Amino acid sequence: MQISIESKPTAAAVYDTRKKRLVETIDRLYVRDARASLQKMLSKIHPADLASVLDDLPPSHVVDIFTAIADSESAAEVFSQLPRDLRRQVLTESKVEKLAGVLAHVPPDDLADLIGELPDDQREQLMALLGRDSKDEVESLLQYAPDSAGGIMTSDIFSLPHTLTVEEAIENIRSHDDVEMVFYLYLTEEGGRLAGVVSLRQLLLSSPETSLNKIMNRRVMKVTTDDDQTTVAMLVDKYRLLAIPVVDDENVLVGMITVDDVIDVIEEETTRDILKMAGTDESETLTQSAFKIAKIRLPWLLAAFVGGLAATAVIGRYEAILAEVLVLGAFLPVVMGMAGNVGVQSATVAVRGLATGAIDVRDTVPLVLKELRVGLLLGSFYGVILALYGYLMHDSLALGEVVGLTILVNMTGAALLAVLLPMIFERLKVDPAVATGPFVTTAIDIFGVLNYFVIASWIYEL
Template sequence: MQINANTEPQATAAYLSKKKRLVGTINRLYRRNAKASLGNILSRIHPADLAEILEDLPLTDATGIFNAIVDNAMAADVFSQMSPALCKKVLAETPLEKLAVVLKHLPPDDLADFIGDLPEDQRGRLMALLDAASKKEVESLLKYDPSSAGGIMTTDYFSLPQALTVEEAIENIRGRENVEMIFYLYLTDDQQRLVGVVSLRQLLLAHPGTPLHAIMNRSVLKVSTDTDETTVAMLVDKYRILAIPVVDNQDVLVGMVTVDDVIDVMEEETTRDMLRMAGTSESEIFTQSAFRIAGIRLPWLFASFIGGIGATMVIGQFEDMLAQIIILSAFVPIIIGMAGNVGVQSATVAVRGLATGAVNTRDAFRLVLKELRVGLLLGAFYGVILALFGYLVHDSILLGQTVGLTILVNMTCAAILAVLLPMIFERLKVDPAVATGPFVTTAIDVLGVLNYFLIATLVYRF
């Protein structure tokens, strides 16, 4: 029983309703110890949906229901899609001997990732329970940096000698049902070095007696085991391929990175950058104490705190003006807030572009000019509105001129700063995601207040 989720509102409502009924049914069967009926209904649910359902079940029952999955291969598929918190609970409540039987059905890269995250004692015990082939694959993957191509690749790839014919290659493929994915046929020489690639389409259209080396593409897009995972993701995205082969320093084929792994990398990278910009981490709520969380967030907030102190000092220099024209203080929140919002928008786009490779530091001048135009357009629009508001509500042309000009200048400056600062950090080899948030916020606050009172001084004095 596969649940087909649709983005249309009615279909989504139906999906959620069906999921809710399944959660209730599964929970009742488990509580009644109806093992046969429970196993039967679990076997008819798609693994991705079942992993989601397990998250919605009472935490006390989740492990027992997971262990009621009869098919070990299906259980492994469900396990690979569960949240880290639920995986940890299942691991803690399931005998390792039983779990090892399930985990050996995981793809080698997923199994290596899971074992690599375990504490040393559990890792050793679980490794001892694996069969020789699985153990060898895991050990070979664990030696690579987790954020490299070697760390995210799978060793479950398909390759053949280039001297074989098309007919022999097709027969080989038919006999390899256990291979995770066959997107492309990688060809090697006598030393197992990667020499070419043939698509399945080429293979099916070629004459059966044709040698593989006669139809293969010798210009193979490949990466080495130490290539950064972000670079791998960018290559797969740029060239729209379903998998990319991984070679060692001798050009020997050792694995491949599939598109599903690339999607995971891009999702993790995006999430990590967004959280870094906010000065926090994804797992802190569940894994860290309150003191530890406060310690993680403190440096980022301290930078903003310093910016606030700076803005306060700037305002202090204009006490006389504020005393004479008290209404100026009422507009400080909207002027600083609008500039800050523009800064966040521009900084997010810049940091994300740098992270994915869509933006390069060589593009700095062009991007700054574009953001200058964007800031001017937004500032002019809101400046006119705020100027009219200041004039009509407070019956003061000078106030309208002051707030209108200020919001124009501040929004323009914020847009430029928010693009320029990430570029500077990238050039200095500082992670833009970490540094941009506090620096952009601080700069916009201080500069915004300073601009406001300087413009007010000019307008009211002259």
């Protein structure tokens, strides 16, 4: 008797199925012009899920379905989580009345990010829709660089004087339930300067008559408005913070960065590094123009092309040995490919480590020694296999020695080059993610070909 065991669908599979059904149902209701049913259904979907659904709908239907969201506050949450291209579409195609109601509920930091990306004429039109308070907050945030702490913070922050009692603080919190506050209460002294911080848990566990300055932590982890967003992300990640305060040059509390903003930064930085190493950038994802995409990719491919020409020149220099031992050409792809793969792995680890702070340029020597050992181990393993394959398949001990020794040296050298180059670029204040890709690829190609034929010439004595 056979027993069949059905595998339980994963949470991701269940989510994808549910999302597909939502997309189909919402689009069907829209096509049928069943507006009442459509609005009722949209009101039951979580804003994050609805933003994802809108991204999968036909582009021509997106704006009309978005405007069908009855509650402006919910629409603002959906709007904040839409992909950048859809947000621009909503901005340019939505009716002014609907747009004004939605923007009134969008957090100032999200609005500043969005407005900062728009052309001047669209920026002025959008600013005209904002209320006075929102407009002032957005303008104050736009003065900071987009990738700085000031550029990603929210100025809508709640703080209290450190001279209040616990009871007074709790009463103040209860009367400000509309402000963003993530388990921390920031305390200020004269002039609005940051004095300390107390967790909401500690606040609730303290006696009502206790003064806040007796229970607050004066050693506040904070950043200034000019600090880079990557630095902020590293601090939040390292110290497991839910939020971090932002101060100006005089230690005046001006804003706060929450963990959800930091997650966005980490995702953005990771995507940017990956695209840079691949020889492109984020602007490619925002355009459908083949000419613009080709222009973005051209410099990286040009560097790889020049490296390929250099490798070709090396091969041409050793035409004599290729003519004598034709089988050497058959092994060229594998000895080059394995070195390139090791180089990509080592370069990715080095670049990502430098970006996250897990690796410092002061760690160059230990990192190089580690990659040397890794390269030797991998090269020895595959070198033995390839040497045996070359000997057994072609009945040539010399060929086995050439390909085995070459792959050992190539993989070891590739690992060293791939970790040394990012460190050098970091010391030269050049973004390793931009330079590593083409330089590592070119260097490994030239080194690998040269090493292959030098070893072959030595062993075959040609």
